[in-house]
Amino acid sequence: MKRILTSVLLLLAVSLVLKAQHISDLVLTEVVVDNENGLLDENGRHSPWVEITNSSQGSVSVGGCYLSDDPGDLKKFMVPKGDLKMKLGARQVMVLHPDFPLVKGSTLYLVSTDGKTIVDSIDIPSDLPVDRSVRKLAKDAKKVLFITEAEDAAPTPGKMNSDRQEESGAEKMARTDRYGGVLTLTSITVVFGALLILLIIFSITGGFFSGKFKRSKTPSDEEAAAIALALDMEQDGDIYAAIAAAVELYLSDSVHDVESYRLTIRQGEGSAWRDKRLTFRKLPK
Amino acid sequence: MNQIIDSLQQFWQFTGFANCCWQNLVMILIGVFFITMGIVKKWEPLLLVPIGFGIILGNIPMFPGLNIGIYEDGSVMNILYQGVRQGWYPPLIFLGIGAMTDFSALISQPRLILIGAAAQMGIFGAYLLALLFGFAPNEAGAIGIIGGADGPTAIFLSSKLAPDLMGAIAVSAYSYMALVPVIQRPIMLMLTTKKERLIEMPKPRQVSQREKIIFPIVGFLTTAFIVPSGLPLLGMLFFGNLLKESGVTKRLANTAAGPMIDVVTTLIGLTVGASTQADKFLSGKSLLIFGLGLLSFVIATASGVLFVKFINLFTRHKINPLIGNAGVSAVPDSARVSEVVGTESNPSNHLLMNAMAPNVAGVIGSAVAAGILLSFLG
Known part of the structure; x- marks a missing residue:
């Protein structure tokens, strides 16, 4: 309650200040x-x-x-x-x-x-x-x-x-820069300048932003093999089959996803067409 | 009986048949052509179909004064048209573009950013040419922006600088954007040697989420401080991208990149098309604008390609000049052209991800260029 009152008073004060x-x-x-x-x-x-x-x-x-x-x-x-x-x-x-x-x-x-x-x-x-x-x-x-x-x-x-x-x-430009040379050179300089600053920032700081300075542990070949083996045991073979089928369809141009160059695999939930239970109204728990 | 005949005669005066002139028919044919290109050739159908239908809609001959025309104050079409006229739609589209764009390619290869700046030469080349052809500086600036290959930016700038030319500029910009593969390919082939086209570029590195989040903030601060007049476009572009990359505003990003941009694209396409009423559109000026627009695309493509060749004179790690065309902001069409032309020379040389870097840099570059023109000519 106190917080609401404070917020209202704050809003009022701000609106009064703005009006003034x-x-x-x-x-x-x-x-x-x-x-x-x-x-x-x-x-x-x-x-x-x-x-x-x-x-x-x-x-x-x-x-x-x-x-x-x-x-x-x-x-x-x-x-x-x-x-x-x-x-x-x-x-x-x-x-x-x-x-x-x-x-x-x-x-x-x-x-x-x-x-x-x-x-x-x-x-x-x-x-x-x-x-x-x-x-x-x-x-x-x-x-x-x-x-x-x-x-x-x-x-x-x-x-x-x-x-x-x-x-x-x-x-003003018609009077001072009839042929547009000054504006053109100025504008090109500014466009290059703006993007050059971005270039410099991301060239210098890219390593920092990407977290390169944190020492990351890369698994050795033996570790990678062990992880792959564990994944294989954990995951259902169906997932691999689904991925392979999707890639095959995508590459053969049979299916085009919503976004180009991106493959999305959604977990099948069954459609209402064949599963009437999905159309039932959910009871509150 | 006479009364009925009189009423029918009176009604006849209100029909399109009675008010039709050859200019209306020409424009309707142009509209049909746009729709056909969109559907049959699949050239930018999301734009050409609404614009084409808008052209037909805006050129249905009618009795003036019924308050239904797009230029009649208070009519429904006029109200929808205000989004174009006042420049509301383009920043909203930029919000959606930001929420859809992945700047990873740019972040991972910052050295390619400058290609996005070089390709903006098309804007200023067309500006100079338009001045030579006798256009006023504000009109020349609005025409020049066609070279940015960015429809929303072209609409935004022309609504501020030369509202009377907006219809021709917008239709010209969108038409040439649809024709990017047709226009750019021969220029790229003409300006590059077989050896240059075979240059292979390394795959862009993986970009961390942190970099993706920081990019829109740093990018916005940098560009907006330099060109505050580009704020509506740059602000929305980077804001949309932050929504996408922050990872905590997925719903907002999805709305901006999905339903919202769809709604605004529909409205902008339809109203821009409808604004091309024959009496305002069919003129020598419009033809000149179309010609200058084409030249601006040619200059932009050539500048991008030649700039890469110039950089290659000084660098050890050569850049394939076929990605130079992607400096214009027709995302991702011009990057696709780089990919297609690149794989024609060497089927295993995929340039798409490399070309995406100058492509998204071109979006930023054209918004910055629009801001500069607005601050000088507004």
């Missing part, structure tokens, strides 16, 4: 306070907006999180729950229009679903011009480390903020 880890991957990446000619909200109005980015490789739900600019009241605006649009895939971006006015010179907080844990924050400059945004740029494409830009910028709602253009591997 996921929400902690959310980043406030862009804010526009004075939106006069930019993005329209669902009511067709130019309202202030906040952009949230999922910096992880997994999906994260923003539903139930809070936005606030007041450290004393972190639950000012709750992101609607149960809306599929609130689920962000890997490196996806969403835009929200909070229902409280955004104030220049304040700090905007993104708060976890518990209403207490601050996941991320962004300082809104007091001199942020109209139709300009304060934003964080991903300086490291792999780790997606966002750093707030010193200068305000032209808003890019719904797009990943990065200091470099998103370029796929294929596009």
Whole structure:
């Protein structure tokens, strides 16, 4: 009972930690306070907006999180729950229009679903011009480390903020390695390298893994003869006959086993066809 | 009466006869050809029969919008096709392959591992050629992997790099895998002398259970650390092998190597075949892919054979170059070709167990190559 309880508590703790880890991957990446000619909200109005980015490789739900600019009241605006649009895939971006006015010179907080844990924050400059945004740029494409830009910028709602253009591997190769020579040589080196390491490991350690270092006692000719004699006396001659018949059938191609190059001999149990006792229901003992 | 005639006319519009075009008929004939080859010639029947039937299934002319086609979201065929499209099936097949593969030949003759690497030249040779023919790098990478002679790897990589070409790539890969004896034999004979074909190789030594258990762990750690992008394939391959060799998970190994791989092979064959709808498949690009696929097999075989000849320049214990072709990962077909061609020259020279070493090394090599292409071009 104690063990079950411990396991359940452990699982709960792990799941809570995992959940927290996921929400902690959310980043406030862009804010526009004075939106006069930019993005329209669902009511067709130019309202202030906040952009949230999922910096992880997994999906994260923003539903139930809070936005606030007041450290004393972190639950000012709750992101609607149960809306599929609130689920962000890997490196996806969403835009929200909070229902409280955004104030220049304040700090905007993104708060976890518990209403207490601050996941991320962004300082809104007091001199942020109209139709300009304060934003964080991903300086490291792999780790997606966002750093707030010193200068305000032209808003890019719904797009990943990065200091470099998103370029796929294929596009990069088309630009840098047009004829494929570099990739080919690199790849061949890596394939050979990987298998060479295996070769070295198993060449050097083969003797150790195979237990060669243990001194094994090989029987002498006399001992081998004695063992063979004992086996012959112990074993039924039928077994030898069965093996010989199976080998003969296999070599003459009359029978092909399930696996090629492997001979399997199963002990005959009699089939239900000729032995009706095998179809009887077994009584519990 | 008029109403009945109207209904019949309306129904006619939904039939295959009303929607049929010559492209559908061509594809259906190709499907029938695949099935015939599988049944009559017994060329990879486990693959060619499902693929062939899938080709017929995917090319039954139909009225669009009934939500039954493989490319129509939410249809049954579309849901089954997601295993190919999203790349779920290939790692599951690799799990089964791992649970079926005996790496003893490789463990006992580590020096033959590198032949498995040399034969991957087919992949990169085809990649270079595809670039020359104007394919984008991601498409060229997906086409090149046909040279690995590994259907699941080809599907996995093309689903990630060039989903639109996947049908042609998969059919091409499986077709040439079925034709391994036909393609490889003349190349092997052309590149080797009679004297080389007579080289006898020692029988591989007995491999202990401990070695067999350690191999998948060491093999996985080595390859996965070098190419993490090959994780789905390499992980499943070595995991399946560990299930087999550990001796304590026999039930799991039996399931992976038996019912599970059978189910997935059926689904992958059928859906890959069905994805070759005439409007998407019958194009100049597909023909080019078939041509490049053939060349990649030729390059892979030649590279393996020539690599062995190269090694023989430096070693005292000569290797029979007839096992060079087995560096491609068509297990065990290419090893069988080595055996057959070897015994033709010398009936007592059995090369099968020696050829199995580069053959299984080729499986690892092609998965590593796929991982590299994915990390560069993905």
